[in-house]
Amino acid sequence: MTSSATGSAVTMHIGELAEKTGLSLRTIRHYDEVGLLKASARTEGGFRLYTQEDHSRLMVIRRMKPLGFSLDEMMALLKVIDTMQGGVAGSNNTSVRAELDAFVAEAVERRQKLQDQLAMADEFLELLRMQ
Amino acid sequence: MTSSATGSAVTMHIGELAEKTGLSLRTIRHYDEVGLLKASARTEGGFRLYTQEDHSRLMVIRRMKPLGFSLDEMMALLKVIDTMQGGVAGSNNTSVRAELDAFVAEAVERRQKLQDQLAMADEFLELLRMQ
DNA sequence: GCAATCAACCCTTACGTTAGGGTAGTGTTG
DNA sequence: CAACACTACCCTAACGTAAGGGTTGATTGC
Numbered sequence: 344m345t346s347s348a349t350g351s352a353v354t355m356h357i358g359e360l361a362e363k364t365g366l367s368l369r370t371i372r373h374y375d376e377v378g379l380l381k382a383s384a385r386t387e388g389g390f391r392l393y394t395q396e397d398h399s400r401l402m403v404i405r406r407m408k409p410l411g412f413s414l415d416e417m418m419a420l421l422k423v424i425d426t427m428q429g430g431v432a433g434s435n436n437t438s439v440r441a442e443l444d445a446f447v448a449e450a451v452e453r454r455q456k457l458q459d460q461l462a463m464a465d466e467f468l469e470l471l472r473m474q
Numbered sequence: 475m476t477s478s479a480t481g482s483a484v485t486m487h488i489g490e491l492a493e494k495t496g497l498s499l500r501t502i503r504h505y506d507e508v509g510l511l512k513a514s515a516r517t518e519g520g521f522r523l524y525t526q527e528d529h530s531r532l533m534v535i536r537r538m539k540p541l542g543f544s545l546d547e548m549m550a551l552l553k554v555i556d557t558m559q560g561g562v563a564g565s566n567n568t569s570v571r572a573e574l575d576a577f578v579a580e581a582v583e584r585r586q587k588l589q590d591q592l593a594m595a596d597e598f599l600e601l602l603r604m605q
Numbered sequence: 606g607c608a609a610t611c612a613a614c615c616c617t618t619a620c621g622t623t624a625g626g627g628t629a630g631t632g633t634t635g
Numbered sequence: 636c637a638a639c640a641c642t643a644c645c646c647t648a649a650c651g652t653a654a655g656g657g658t659t660g661a662t663t664g665c
Contacts, residue, residue, distance in 0.1 A: 356634095358639065368640085373625055388633040390640055406598035409591030413623075427605055447602050454595050460540030461592060464585050467537035471578050474558050487659095489614065499615085504650060519658040521615055544648075609664080616657065622650090632641065 354384065354392040364401050371401070379414050379421075380404065410453040420446050485515070485523040495532050502532070510545050510552075511535065541584040551577050 361368050374380040375391065380401055382391035400421065407417050423446065426439050492499050505511040506522065511532055513522035524532075531552065538548050554577065557570050 356640075367625080369626060370624080372641090377624095386633080386640095388640085389642090390633070403598070403601065406594050406601070409595045410598065424605060443602070443605060447599070450595075450599055450602060454592070454599060457588070457592050457595060461585070461588050463537045464540045464581075464588060467534070467541065468578070468581055468585060470534065470537070471574070471581060474555060474574055487615075498650080500650060500652085503616090508649090517615095517658075519615085520617090521658070607665090610662080612659100612661095614657105614659075616655100618654090619652105621652075623648100625647095627646080628644085630642095632639105634639075635637095 354394055355398075357382075357391045357393070360393045360398060360401065363398060364405055366401070366405060374401075374404070374414070377414055379418050409457065410450055412453075485525055486529075488513075488522045488524070491524045491529060491532065494529060495536055497532065497536060505532075505535070505545070508545055510549050540588065541581055543584075 355363075357368055357371055360366075361371055364371075371380070372391075375382055380397060383394050383397055384392040386392060403421065403424075404417055407420070412420070419442075423439060423442050427436065427443065486494075488499055488502055491497075492502055495502075502511070503522075506513055511528060514525050514528055515523040517523060534552065534555075535548055538551070543551070550573075554570060554573050558567065558574065
């Protein structure tokens with residue numbers, strides 16, 4: 344019963360997107376404001392309209408968040424991904440590839456830090472339980 | 475060699491404490507400002523002086539941080555721990571114990587969230603590597 | 606013996622930043 | 636009409652950062 348069959352270009356309002364992603368309305372509006380994820384369109388009256396594409400982009404963002412990237416960094420990464428996917432065959436994507444690799448490296452590093460934090464948290468919990 | 479260098483009343487300046495804990499000077503000063511960890515003393519000239527006690531308190535704080543507790547919450551927890559340790563034997567520590575248990579529960583929950591974030595990060599990394 | 610100097614360290618404002626949260630007051634949609 | 640959405644604005648935590656000045660304590664010169 345995916346009731347979104349209101350025509351061919353499936354769109355949704357901000358509320359539905361919020362529910363699907365688990366992000367707040369405020370957060371999504373903020374992403375729009377700063378340009379991290381602009382609404383694909385607006386209704387006559389000004390309501391933001393989002394597509395499936397927007398949804399999956401937002402999911403990428405959501406998964407990046409735990410790594411503590413800034414919104415600017417996320418923006419940059421999304422651009423890189425777009426470039427690679429919309430890549431003109433045979434164009435010079437070496438620099439883009441390099442940029443992506445840098446992101447991966449950074450992400451791996453941050454993942455490590457996250458894990459360290461987990462370890463630290465466990466130390467703390469043990470300490471707490473000893474009381 | 476003058477008088478009090480007998481090992482146990484050792485104090486240090488903020489820089490040494492920063493190095494030992496891995497926290498920034500600014501962070502430690504901030505903790506002083508808001509009362510999370512006030513310097514035990516000051517020199518005549520105004521330098522903050524910290525003891526070994528301070529050091530271990532700060533380590534507790536540092537280990538709590540990954541769990542995302544606010545400074546106010548940390549302050550509350552430290553107070554609870556202090557109360558328990560300086561506990562007059564036989565005093566009514568039931569409510570204090572309850573408070574501690576609440577903290578433990580909260581901490582466990584947050585630890586879980588941390589782990590979820592780690593999982594999300596891994597999903598993201600896989601996604602990145604597929605590019 | 607003691608002032609002067611110097612690098613390293615520390616101090617206090619005080620404003621800036623990030624990623625949203627919260628509210629009010631008003632308009633839109635079904 | 637009830638839900639939902641809009642803009643615009645102020646607010647927050649936990650520091651970062653810059654500016655301008657003071658302290659410490661070891662070394663130097665007299």
